[in-house]
Amino acid sequence: MVMRITGLSSGMDIDKMVSDLMKVEKVPQDKLRQKKELLSFQTILYREINTKMAALRDALNNVRYSSNVTGFKAAASSNEVSVVANSATSASSHTIQVNELATNSKLTGSAGVTNFGLVGTAYSSQTIDTTNNKIVLTVDNSAKVITLTPKAGGYTVDEMKDELQKQIDSTFGKNMVTVGVNGGALELSPVAKSGFTPQVIVSGTNTSVLGFTNGQSYRFSVGQTIGDLATSNKLTGSGSLATSGQFQITGSGGTATIDYVPTDSIQTIMNKVNASAAEVTMTYDSVNDQFVMKSKKTGVATGISVQDVTGNLMSTFKMETATAAVGKDASYILDNGSVQTSATNSISTGDGTTITFNNTTTSPITITVASDPSAVIDKIKKFVTAYNDMIDLVNTRLSEQKEKGYQPLSDEQKDAMNDEDIANWNKKVQQGLLSNSPILKKIKSSLREVFSDTVSGLDPAFSTLSSVGITTVPYVTGVPQNAGKLQIDEDKLRDAILQNPDAVNKLFTNNPGYESQQGVAVKLYNRVDSLLGNLIDQAGRTGGKDDDITTVIGSQINKLNLKITDFTALLNKKEDNYYRRFTAMEQAIEKGNAQMAWLSQQLG
Missing domain, CATH: 2.60.40 (Immunoglobulin-like)
Structure with a gap:
């Protein structure tokens, strides 16, 4: 660093002069900082919309599946069973008596696997x-x-x-x-x-x-490796435990061969079993000191068997002498008919109701499926509210006009202001930054298009949102933020659900694979999900770094950061050069003053 001499000889305020000169030199860097801050503000504004879009997507997720928009609710007279009207189209009632639950097959190894002692x-x-x-x-x-x-x-x-x-x-x-x-x-x-x-x-x-x-x-641990167990004598008979080999498990999914080596822990081996095609889970019961295998599925067709192919791991685990309990099918009587069986504890009735058995019953339980338009209306209202919140913000950002005379503040300007004034100033700077955003314009046009579309292949009386009472709010001059918002005629929507719940369901959830025939919620969800991706590509996810180079704006901010850093190094050199010049001037003046003093002394 250059030795800095103040203006003792010249009488000038060198520090102030250099500071003033550097203010001029810093102007290009200040402009870079302003560009960076403007981009950071854009990131904030885009991510704000990102949050609203994510909330809309969540709300749409609750109305894009037919099971969530049936217009019917199922209820049981006892909690021994659970019921859901997945695709019910009319009111109905059933009785169900559960005689026996479906169970898993189980293979329980003999107890006493561990040689206890420490x-x-x-x-x-x-x-x-x-x-x-x-x-x-x-x-x-x-x-x-x-x-x-x-x-x-x-x-x-x-x-x-x-x-x-x-x-x-x-x-x-x-x-x-x-x-x-x-x-x-x-x-x-x-x-x-x-x-x-x-x-x-x-x-x-x-x-x-x-x-x-x-x-x-003291006892066997599932974290120990096969090699350790072979030498530690922690397993009964482990003195002769082979450290590598393979065994076979046959379950409801078929037969799987499991290989093991000395470095495999017992937990690793159990993980291999649990991930295998045999569809079996293997655990160690530390209370009873035994291994247990259980079928992932229920029913009589889920038996389990195991055997060593090479090595003796399963026999050492006492699984080849295990007690087998074959799974059972559920037994039930529906609507006072004959006894029926099911491999699972869940059955579907012919009218779209799913019944899940939680316990056996001593007498028939009554199940009632009744019209429930309120549940559907509540979900639709939440979707409409989320959409209106999002489009309100998009409209606001697009209609904002930039305030003249407001640029990002420099550090010196911020030091001279309080926090409230800085926040108010920044709001003015942010105003209008997204007024020409192609992404926001695309969001607005792409989503509004769906509301005017007709869903092909449906009953014409129930093929548009307006046919069930959902329309756009009339445009009011001077209130641009309300443009394109939705409103609900709740009475008309309720009547439509009561009249034809299946048609209303399809209006939202139809999804045969063709976009023209997709229900409104399905099509909107897909578009919102795609548009969210565009927003993330542009400005990143909420909470992400501003200079994330995988995003459009983040890459620009990163490049500006590099330029600002390089410019800082250049400014330091210029500042040193100014001080070097003024130091030379001071030294020259000091030398001249010394010569003048000497001449004065000589001339008496």
Whole structure:
């Protein structure tokens, strides 16, 4: 950095002069900053519309599926069953008696998979200090640090037993883990609670001080690898456990072959089973110390079988001697007819009602399907409200006129203003920034087009929104934000639903694959989703970075940031150059003053 000399010799305020010169030099950079801030304001405004569009899409999602716009509501006289009028077209009633629920097939391995115990190798006394006095003890998934009291020369095995017990009781509480001595080695035994013995794991770099190995546990853990289990003797018969192999599972989805290698943990192997085509889930029951396999589907056709192909993992897990319980079909009587069965606990009636069995019943339950236009009207009203909120904001942004004389504030200007004044100024700057936005114009025209369209292939009396009482608000001069908003004639909509609920349903939800035949909600949802993508491409998602280079505006802001950074370096050089010149001037004046003083002295 250049040595900066103030104007002692010249009498000039050098700092102020350089500052004033730099203000002129900074003008191009200030313009870059203004461009950047204008783009940031555009990002804010676009993302505000993005939020409104997302809310509209959510509201449309509730009216684009036929099951949500049936115009009917199903109710049951008991919560032993649940009912939904998925596609009901008329009022009806049913009775249902559930004799038996559909169940999953289950394969329960024999209990006693684990060789319980946590005994270290022979204890050897050694000095305990602050470098080796901490171990991690996990009791029933709660891991805590146990700190031993330092002691030169170390503890005897009995002294260490007492010290370790003291610190465990202090950390976890009494009657959680008992410390004992077994053949000259320390032993940890968890205390059973309500018939369940929790897991205990010793870990950390200092476990060898106590004679334990890092990760040694009381019971088998699903996080252990096949290789570890083969040497740790934690599984019954694991002394002969093959560390690699494969086994087959047959379930309702077919037969799947599962391979395993020494580095696979038991959890990894269970994940492979759960993701396989056999459609079976495998879990470890830590309470009963056994493995369980369960079919993902219900019914009699979901039996499970398992066998080792190579290796002996399933036999070691005691799954080849497992108890099999074949799934059952549900048994029920509908409308006092004959006994029927179902592989699932859900059935559909001929009139579009779905009944789900929650429990068996002792007597028939009554199910009533009745007209419910209010539920449909409420969903449509929410969609209309969301649309009006969105189009109000779009209209406002498009109709705003830019205020002359308002540009983004510089840092110096902001320092001279309070927060409220800055906020009010920024509102003026933002005004009119989106008045010519092609994206907003497309949003307005693309969505309004749907409201005037006729849905092809439907009953002509119910093929447009206006036919069911949904129309656009009449335009009022001077109120541009209301242009294109929707209004509902609730009485007409209710009458349409009561008269022909299926036709009203199709008006919103019809989706045969051709856009001309798509229901209003389906077509609107697709367009809103596409337009949201355009907004995100332009300005990014709400909460995203302003300079996200994957967006149009973000890329522009990023380029401006680079230019501003480069310009800052250039300004620093120019400022140093000005100071260098003024320093030279000061030195010249100082030299001239010295010469004048010398001449004065010589001339007496």
